[in-house]
Amino acid sequence: MICENENKLNPKFESIKINGRCSLQGRIKISGAKNSALVLLAASLLTKDNVYLKNVPDLSDIRKMKNILKSIGVKIDDKDREKILINSGNLHFGNIAHNLVNEIRASFFCIGPLLSKLGQASLALPGGCNIGERRIEEHLKGLQQLGATIEEKDGFVNARINNNKKRLKGTHIRLGCPSVGATETLIMAAVLAEGKTIISNAAREPEIQDLCEMLNKMGAKITKAGTSEVCIEGVNYLNGCSHEVIPDRIEAGTFLIAAAATLSCITISPVIPSHLNSLLQKLKESGSDISIKDDAISIKTETIKGVNIETAPFPGFPTDLQAPFTALMLKATGKSIIKETIFENRMNHIDLLNKMGASIKLENNIATVSGVKKLSGRNLKGSDLRSTAAIVIAALTADNSSLIEGLEHLDRGYEDFEFKLKKLGANIKRDLTENIADTSHKQNFFTSDAQNFYAA
Numbered sequence: 001m002i003c004e005n006e007n008k009l010n011p012k013f014e015s016i017k018i019n020g021r022c023s024l025q026g027r028i029k030i031s032g033a034k035n036s037a038l039v040l041l042a043a044s045l046l047t048k049d050n051v052y053l054k055n056v057p058d059l060s061d062i063r064k065m066k067n068i069l070k071s072i073g074v075k076i077d078d079k080d081r082e083k084i085l086i087n088s089g090n091l092h093f094g095n096i097a098h099n100l101v102n103e104i105r106a107s108f109f110c111i112g113p114l115l116s117k118l119g120q121a122s123l124a125l126p127g128g129c130n131i132g133e134r135r136i137e138e139h140l141k142g143l144q145q146l147g148a149t150i151e152e153k154d155g156f157v158n159a160r161i162n163n164n165k166k167r168l169k170g171t172h173i174r175l176g177c178p179s180v181g182a183t184e185t186l187i188m189a190a191v192l193a194e195g196k197t198i199i200s201n202a203a204r205e206p207e208i209q210d211l212c213e214m215l216n217k218m219g220a221k222i223t224k225a226g227t228s229e230v231c232i233e234g235v236n237y238l239n240g241c242s243h244e245v246i247p248d249r250i251e252a253g254t255f256l257i258a259a260a261a262t263l264s265c266i267t268i269s270p271v272i273p274s275h276l277n278s279l280l281q282k283l284k285e286s287g288s289d290i291s292i293k294d295d296a297i298s299i300k301t302e303t304i305k306g307v308n309i310e311t312a313p314f315p316g317f318p319t320d321l322q323a324p325f326t327a328l329m330l331k332a333t334g335k336s337i338i339k340e341t342i343f344e345n346r347m348n349h350i351d352l353l354n355k356m357g358a359s360i361k362l363e364n365n366i367a368t369v370s371g372v373k374k375l376s377g378r379n380l381k382g383s384d385l386r387s388t389a390a391i392v393i394a395a396l397t398a399d400n401s402s403l404i405e406g407l408e409h410l411d412r413g414y415e416d417f418e419f420k421l422k423k424l425g426a427n428i429k430r431d432l433t434e435n436i437a438d439t440s441h442k443q444n445f446f447t448s449d450a451q452n453f454y455a456a
Helices: 034-046 060-071 105-118 137-145 180-190 206-217 249-261 273-285 319-329 349-355 385-397 407-413 417-423 448-455
Strands: 014-019 025-029 050-054 075-077 083-087 120-124 148-153 156-161 172-174 196-200 221-223 229-233 241-244 265-269 289-293 296-300 335-339 359-363 366-370 379-381 401-405 427-432
Touching (some): 014 385, 014 407, 034 050, 034 060, 034 105, 034 180, 034 206, 034 249, 060 407, 105 137, 105 156, 105 180, 137 180, 180 206, 180 229, 206 221, 206 241, 249 296, 249 319, 249 385, 273 296, 319 335, 319 366, 349 359, 349 385, 385 401, 385 417, 417 427
Parallel strands (some): 025 265, 172 196, 379 401
Antiparallel strands (some): 014 401, 050 083, 075 083, 120 156, 148 156, 289 296, 335 366, 359 366
């Protein structure tokens, strides 16, 4: 395990310098899935017994989620990076404050387990990357159908079970859209409800299947996970268990795209290849050779052809890989059309890539990319997790060096990202920020906020 990131100070005041025209080679280990680990941490609230989670990535979002759980009485022993212990035996009611949740949307996953275990829950409205509206109406509507009383007041969602049994009641819920978060929230709420719950138009993402697998280990009765209609037969209690988080398909996809963009040959493992089918198909269409052996995927790329993608819920092309794939298409022969259908503000990388010399026209969340012969390194700042990954990939292919800020976003979803790239041969280094990433003029990095940070 690479652990150089233990020396990081504060990613808001750091940057990574990348010398372009990189060639990558070798094999790297893919970390556990962030989007799975976050919901599994919340699911551990559903039992008083010990829950052991393996393969939990060391990410800023994971650390924030742990702090949220600790604030409501959960004991977490994470001295062993390979297996962490969670015990919710002393779980108590309390408002989960704005300062703990305003940067992490996954905090809202706690509402279902807290409601089921304590009969009430109060959570600040969630935050996260600014990539568009990610409404919680589907979550709240479903909880109301299960028998909860919901009130939104002063930036908090207050939920309560008012019946004498203090127990939710199973019902048939049809989601207005296949929301991953709503599906996961309602599954966790329904496992301890009285009777049977059916969730129609449910999301089918692998992370939902991972959640259901762990809950079934704990004694839940969930069937049809991974289909559009999930069935949950409520039980009276859940036991502890030991569970290993699935590999992160988005991290895996990002490294495959980085290898393709740099005309390289790498192997990634462990992965679950079926989780990456839509991406692998597009990589093959664009000219990459892909080979799969057990839980490893190897990629070799010599040419890049323009292909079109349109994001869609699983098993379609993942929205989380749209920005990195756009960076790949910059060096393709011909044109490609990139259509984002999930989040309305998930094209923040387009202006940044154009500053590097890309030729991208954007209209109504549809990007038309004309391949260019070269990109120029620039000083840039990513505005969200996946846009930052995209400009890192572009910087790897550029003719000269780039200085990339926005690492507080990158560290939310990629464990040891730059060190894994360095292991593959990239000329990349994290350091204190030399200046604010602004291509029009230079500024002194040490603003009052930064000065206060280092004086503390």
